[in-house]
Amino acid sequence: MSEPVLNDINQEKVVPVKRKSSEWEAFKKNTLGMIALWILIFICLVALLAPFLMPHDPLAQNVVNRMVGPSADHWLGTDPNGRDVFSRILMGSQISLIVGFSAVAISSTVGFAIGMIAGYKGGKLDDIIMRIMEAIMSIPLLLLGLMVLVAVSSNMLTLVLIISIGLMPSCARIARGSTLELKEKEFIKAAISMGANSTRILLTHILPNIIGPLLVVSTLNMTAVIMVEAALSFLGMGIQPPTPTWGNMIQDGFRYITTQPGVAIYPGIALMIVSVCFNLLGDALRDAVDPHIKQKRK
Template sequence: MSEKTLEAVNQPKRSSPRVEAYKAFWKRLRKNKAAVVGGFFILLFIVVSIVGPWLTTYDPTEVVVLNKLQPPSAEHWFGTDNFGRDIFTRIIHGMSLTLQVGFLSVGMGGSIGVVLGIVSGYYGGKIDTIIMRVMDVLLAFPGILLALAIVSVLGGSLTNVIIAVSIFSVPAFARIVRGSTLTVRKLEYIDAVRALGASDFRIIFKHILPNVMSPIIVQATLRIATAVLTASGLSFLGLGAQPPAPEWGAMLNDGRTYMTTAPHIILFPGIMIVLVVLAFNIFGDGLRDALDPKMNR
């Protein structure tokens, strides 16, 4: 066996650039302790939303008048509300509703916004002008007011809240993706791929979209926190999930009459909203730093 062959055999195999990029990303993410904590809580919330309802012993909607307004105890960890329902059970069941609103609304709004942003940035011209002016109109309204107007027209329900939050999430994704697309489309390899005869569809979804995923992921994570907060606010106003659904914003609305006599009714749902929003915000900030190597130089 020749020396060159021996060197080739003994030489360690190199990972692909994509694998190396993933390893570098995880290394930077692990260094951000706050992001790790936020990610841990997000995973915990997801697991609890799936497994929790099967482990609770009380019915989240059953009215037990004799048990109403009981303080936290060994029997009822978070106490009971004005209808005698176990608050801990309702919070566990409400977690799946909260995460459902966050993930579905951002998924729907993000998908539409990404497509509009890439098309606007790639083609430019009149298409870009029309799409961006529509986005400007949507951005002219504060998010909560736009969602409030949409739900007021469609009617109060959890489905309509998801639709409303999806609509006001579109402009943020569209603008971010458009800006990234304008940068990527000017690169030489895009011209080379186009010269080889690749279609616009292939260029957009095979070569441009993968290169603009970093800001999309970060924006989606941060947007989930906004979606949860908006959905809770709409439910608090009576325009979101309808009774007796154990949605946290609706629980705050039910308990505001008893703020002085039984503050535990609003304390625990409020704490859970804060924890979920904080976890997604912290994790989103960590993702932004980890996906942008310039932040670590």
């Protein structure tokens, strides 16, 4: 008689299989997304180390050296007050990224929590929450910032809170739509039948499955935050001088655009690079986590 099949199976060597993230593999194939990611990592490191990399004090004025062109001492020249443009751009990157990451973190956390609760509970609570979100969304973000900052003092905390409120509805709508789709799945119904409460279902079963859309909308919102902060600063309603931001640097140099264009162009280039990179990163993430695109790749 032949040996039982069970013995043959037991004698086979079990080779551990390393599971790879299909999303990360798809993202790595996006050349523009990877380039944007590395550029943003470099910019974040520069912003983090800005106090050590600045060749001059960004707030120190020197009227004698005002509006000087690029030189060995001042790599990008000086502004109308004789301050080093390169040092101010480095400090401005730190301010822009602090405002961006803070506003996106608040809006994504609160917005996704609101959207998940509205989508999961449904009924009148869903209607009330989404009508409030739609009312906020009907006001353009820049206009909302202008209205509030005119009435209250303009500082970094106020700016972050206003931008967070303006971005919250978009996060809530995406979270609500994803939750409405997920709560009809069999594993959610099974968890409910086993007695899991709403909090456990939302945090354990629904949230991990909507992390992808959360990352995509958060990345794309970074561009909106940075652009709105720069626009408000350019209009004089954002972070006030002498704190350097890319927006108020463009405003300072705009009057001299014909005689010394670099004062306004250099911070504008920095703003453009960061905005384009976040857009490319967001597009790459969306392509990697979109289920329809996954099916096409298969």
